Amino acid sequence: MDFITIKVTCDSALTDVLIAELFEAGFDSFQEFDDGFEGSCEQSQFDEKKVEVLFKQFSKVSYTVKEQEKINWNEEWEKNYNPIIVENRCIVRASFHEPKPEFEYEIIVTPKMSFGTGHHATTYQVLDYQMELDHQEKKVLDVGTGTGILAIMAAKRGAIKIVATDIDDWCIENSEENFALNNVKGVELIKGEIDKVKQADFDIVIANINKNVLLDQIGDYARRLKLDGQLILSGFYESDISDLESEAMKNGLYKIHSTTRDKWAMLALEKRSV
Known part of the structure; x- marks a missing residue:
């Protein structure tokens, strides 16, 4: 299934407002950055007119929209993915990494997406807790x-x-x-x-x-x-x-x-x- 990704450049004070509006417009996954954020949704949920009307209200906000095909994350991650170690007790590794039985908890991941692997600080903190x-x-x-x-x-x-x-x-x-x-x-x-x-x-x-x-x-x-x-x-x-x-x-x-x-x-x- 193809996805639509929107890259928004805006002042940090507008980020929450725009994310809330895009959530109502069908976008369901967001990642924030210093200069704005990215959002994504299934192509079938994308309403181009609704998005255009939204951003006409904000003169100092810019955005780009692109289609994104389903990515082979196995291939991409084998190039770039490193295991994550949480507080020296848990390791989150891909299936192509060597086993690490010395850790109290070992979680094996076959990637098909980019979030929720332990790399992000939010997932890391939940695992720790x-x-x-x-x-x-x-x-x-x-x-x-x-x-x-x-x-x-x-x-x-x-x-x-x-x-x-x-x-x-x-x-x-x-x-x-x-x-x-x-x-x-x-x-x-x-x-x-x-x-x-x-x-x-x-x-x-x-x-x-x-x-x-x-x-x-x-x-x-x-x-x-x-x-x-x-x-x-x-x-x-x-x-x-x-x-x-x-x-x-x-x-x-x-x-x-x-x-x-x-x-x-x-x-x-x-x-x-x-």
Whole structure:
């Protein structure tokens, strides 16, 4: 399936506004930079007229749009990919790397996409926190699973049931392969939005997405979480913590831990009775 990628150059003060507007226009994956951001969506979801109308409102914003064919990430990553080591306890490596049994946790990835491999500071921080969080006999929901590595870590940490969701065909395909590579069985993999998840008794919910999606869906996460359960959020900047914490409190979720890395943040919240 082909994708549309939009590269936006703008002042940082406009980034959140434009991402929110593009999310409404069908774009579902974003990556921020110092001078703007990139967004992507399936070609079938792209509405060129809606995008043109949006950017006519901002005279000092420029953008380019291009079609992107499905890439052979195996070939690309073999040229450039290096294993990721998380706090000297976990290694995330590709299938073409040598095994490293000396690490407490070894996660093997066959790449079909570019996000969720542990290279990004958000994924790194969630993996780090997971290694300290009790998963034994727990039910875990991984929203926006991507490569599936956070669900894989949950399995390695002893989770009894794992549900993983994503809206992207590539991610569903990739996570299935990665679950098999890591001998992780029994994951319920759902293609679609959070409303496709009917279960409401999870001990742990993980969502490593982006600020706007998290703010929009935090109530959905809370409703699927047990009392005293934990919600782990990432995919946003350190400066966004207060906004997310404020929205979380409206849904009975209270901060118990947070970390930052390269200006990106991870937030852990606990569900309490109101």
